[in-house]
Amino acid sequence: MKLRALKTPAALVDLAIVERNTKRMAERMVGLGCRLRPHVKTHKCAEIARLQVRGHFGGITVSTLAEARFFAAAGFRDITYAFPLPINRIEEAANLSRRLDALNVLLDHPTTLHELETHAQRTRVSFSVFLKVDCGYHRVGVEPDREESVSFATKLSQSPHLDFRGILTHAGHAYRCRTREEISRVAGQERETMVAFADRLRRAGVRIDEVSVGSTPTMSVTDNLTGVTEARPGNYAFYDAFQAGIGSCSLSDCAFSVLVTVVGHYPDQNKLVVDAGSLAFSLDPGPHHTDPECGYGVFVTMDGRPVPELSLFSMSQEHGQVRGKGRIDFERYPVGSQLRVVPNHSCLTAAMFDRYHVVRDDEVVDEWSPVRGW
């Protein structure tokens, strides 16, 4: 089937680019002496996860228990649930843990530790546990500079009912960068914070087997992972306009796009309207700090060349409003014609679709289905 025959809006995955992105990251991590435990939350589909783990040990990272169940059913045996474990879902996690080689969970709060220990003691299901650390993003995690973080790690490591594996962080503040140089500095901080904290814990007698880091920007740019045992980037399988905007990749590395159809011309407003809005793209405002005019994505032609004169400046539920940066040549974009849009945030946009159309050049070669929900 040809790309042009698809109903729109349609989610397109360019297979050659996914293969290149996943191979490159796998080789990068081998070169840096670090195991790759790719995050799969961007695409949530088994086929891409299988490409991501090639050349590594097969472990993956998920963001929900629905993903954990889905990937367990698809044959993945070592899964890190990289979200502070909600205490009302311990039972579910335990059920999953029994069926896997490892279900690694994270926590940063004494209540969660207490509930997990109580459950493990009662059921004799042991969890593999990471301490979540804040390396500067300030979303979740313990502060590595605090004495109480050392005490908490000590207590965690001494639990007879839990298998304490080590420390884990996510340098989400890399998304605030503007250049590769800035990302590189955040990557340095991520590594150094974690290695220093691991050393401090070891000096305090805490055994730390794993030092886990990872974000797509930092892992795409760093050239030093000394002291880090595993990396957990995920978005790099697709990349997106945000990553290209901050310098993690170039636009030609973006493997995910949305196929749209022009449904209206509004020359008085120098505007087109396309048949994809916030229910197709989600509403991530994108890298406004590098380009206040970035809109909700980047238009590309059917064969992937940028169309810089068009900007997806506004969306409602099903309408995408497209402004010309100069005067639009409406004859180039007739009503009924198609365009592709590389979204700002491929994780959120991909989640709006029940299936991906896998394309090679202009041929649809497969359909893949992501999991959704919690």
Added chain:
Amino acid sequence: MKLRALKTPAALVDLAIVERNTKRMAERMVGLGCRLRPHVKTHKCAEIARLQVRGHFGGITVSTLAEARFFAAAGFRDITYAFPLPINRIEEAANLSRRLDALNVLLDHPTTLHELETHAQRTRVSFSVFLKVDCGYHRVGVEPDREESVSFATKLSQSPHLDFRGILTHAGHAYRCRTREEISRVAGQERETMVAFADRLRRAGVRIDEVSVGSTPTMSVTDNLTGVTEARPGNYAFYDAFQAGIGSCSLSDCAFSVLVTVVGHYPDQNKLVVDAGSLAFSLDPGPHHTDPECGYGVFVTMDGRPVPELSLFSMSQEHGQVRGKGRIDFERYPVGSQLRVVPNHSCLTAAMFDRYHVVRDDEVVDEWSPVRGW
């Protein structure tokens, strides 16, 4: 089942409020002498559409062909597809049209008219067609003040292959209002623009049976629909924090909320984290023009009372970060405790869930499933 036993994040529909909202709008429209053709894109589920059409003729409005098929299968016989018909979906619309009393489509461009006529001529499937009019929102539609809009309507009405029904608009600019008085002015403009354009067309010899208007803000506030034949509000079934912010409703009219669980405490940042982020809520920034500090929704207790001291100020894919407006009393929100959030935009948030938990007080009495996709 009790509300508290649900896994989170969970989508909650308060049935008593939906019943009240739908009854009130149905009665409002009867009182104003106007047929109600409710939009169903907010909830996309048959059970709520059935409540919406009570006391009216049974016609509904949809935003996608997937919705049209779903509601056709659920027994709805008169459906308006309120989006500029994409020409590559005419065949699909025709197939659906054959099975219904009416599938009304809209257009505002000569290419769409040409393609629709050609299709109708070839297949002898006649479409019921509306001309989309711009009443000041400036998203799509023809400009009613232009001579060429009259010519286009004339041409459309004279097509031997199409059943021209009339004119249709959506006053989406009502969402930019700050008060009921401002909404009332937009409602006046919406009605007056359409009635004047209908008169102008009639004077030009064009038969106009239908004058269709509608947005939840304008239909919640207006007290005059003279000359209007049908209204198409939809969001009012749920309302949301945005509608409450601009004055369409009060917070206690909001029927849709997301149940979340506290997963972390960060006293240094005066912050909680909950287990729902942009994949649960979508990222609608809300009524920033009325409240720059509005965050991504409004916290309410399990029984619906506002919690004004908490603000959902930042989200990533699965994390919701909650700041205190004053100092958070963390003991009130222990790790593992639950809260509800009335989202900024119920249409986008509801679409993130595969099922709604229907609640009466603190009892889950049913589960309803929305359609998704295109």
